[in-house]
Amino acid sequence: MGLDPIVSILIIAVIVIIALSVFLSFFPIMLWISALASGVRIGIITLVAMRLRRVVPSRIVNPLIKATKAGLGLNINQLESHFLAGGNVDRVVNALIAAQRANIPLVFERAAAIDLAGRDVLQAVQMSVNPRVIETPTVAAVAKDGIEVKVKARVTVRANIERLVGGAGEETIIARVGEGIVTTVGSANSHKDVLENPDMISRTVLGKGLDAGTAFEILSIDIADVDVGKNIGAHLQTEQAEADKRIAQAKAEERRAMAVAQEQEMKARVIEMRAKVVESESQVPVAMAEALKNGKIGVMDYLNLKNLESDTQMRNSIGKSDAPTEKNDN
Numbered sequence: 001m002g003l004d005p006i007v008s009i010l011i012i013a014v015i016v017i018i019a020l021s022v023f024l025s026f027f028p029i030m031l032w033i034s035a036l037a038s039g040v041r042i043g044i045i046t047l048v049a050m051r052l053r054r055v056v057p058s059r060i061v062n063p064l065i066k067a068t069k070a071g072l073g074l075n076i077n078q079l080e081s082h083f084l085a086g087g088n089v090d091r092v093v094n095a096l097i098a099a100q101r102a103n104i105p106l107v108f109e110r111a112a113a114i115d116l117a118g119r120d121v122l123q124a125v126q127m128s129v130n131p132r133v134i135e136t137p138t139v140a141a142v143a144k145d146g147i148e149v150k151v152k153a154r155v156t157v158r159a160n161i162e163r164l165v166g167g168a169g170e171e172t173i174i175a176r177v178g179e180g181i182v183t184t185v186g187s188a189n190s191h192k193d194v195l196e197n198p199d200m201i202s203r204t205v206l207g208k209g210l211d212a213g214t215a216f217e218i219l220s221i222d223i224a225d226v227d228v229g230k231n232i233g234a235h236l237q238t239e240q241a242e243a244d245k246r247i248a249q250a251k252a253e254e255r256r257a258m259a260v261a262q263e264q265e266m267k268a269r270v271i272e273m274r275a276k277v278v279e280s281e282s283q284v285p286v287a288m289a290e291a292l293k294n295g296k297i298g299v300m301d302y303l304n305l306k307n308l309e310s311d312t313q314m315r316n317s318i319g320k321s322d323a324p325t326e327k328n329d330n
């Protein structure tokens with residue numbers, strides 16, 4: 001039983017479409033025709049070889065067409081080698097065309113190196129034609145009179161094609177400008193001088209050559225805002241006075257503690273001396289007994305001494321009892 005003629009035609013059509021798709025995927029006829037129509041002479045075998053090298057032919061041929069129309073004089077090997085190195089061929093060609101129109105000297109090798117370095121070469125060319133304004137954050141600096149001055153600047157930069165590879169970026173420009181602002185304000189005798197002549201900051205900073213070693217060329221530095229901050233000098237003096245007061249208090253406390261310790265030491269010495277007196281007094285009866293035994297004093301002498309002690313104790317007791325009465329009388 002044979003197949004239906006319509007079904008056979010459909011099967012043949014599907015096979016033909018698949019075969020054409022496979023053929024056109026390896027043999028980009030339309031791309032080859034577009035190249036020839038644009039004046040780019042490239043063989044179909046070269047396009048097939050690109051497929052085998054895992055290079056997308058359109059990524060090479062279309063930029064080559066633009067380069068040829070612009071009269072750049074590039075060849076397919078340059079573009080293919082840059083593509084295989086991981087570069088963006090279309091962006092490099094666009095950058096070369098923009099540089100040619102702006103009369104900026106830029107060759108393919110340098111543009112490819114800039115692109116492989118991770119920088120946007122087209123943006124760099126555009127920045128060379130149209131400078132970019134970088135606004136710095138607010139930079140706080142202190143003048144010699146101790147007043148804080150807050151400054152915000154706008155830096156107009158132009159890309160330097162020659163230093164794009166290996167040159168420092170925007171962060172370095174901002175850091176150097178901030179350092180220059182701090183130095184200029186710090187060297188001013190008064191914050192009023194900065195407020196009256198803010199252009200002294202831009203002149204001083206611009207004269208320092210801050211764009212050395214960077215990928216940019218500084219065209220101008222404009223002061224966008226100047227404001228007065230805290231009185232840092234007075235604040236520091238207050239903190240110093242507070243610190244001096246604490247040191248004085250600590251030293252006074254140390255002297256008081258030493259005085260208390262010395263007082264306690266003197267009390268201990270008094271108690272010690274009293275103990276020695278008591279100890280000496282305890283030796284008196286022993287000495288007297290020894291004197292009586294040896295016959296150095298008589299009994300009457302001893303009795304007279306005891307009477308003298310009794311009389312002294314009586315007078316002391318009378319004197320103590322009369323003392324409050326005299327105070328009350330007064």
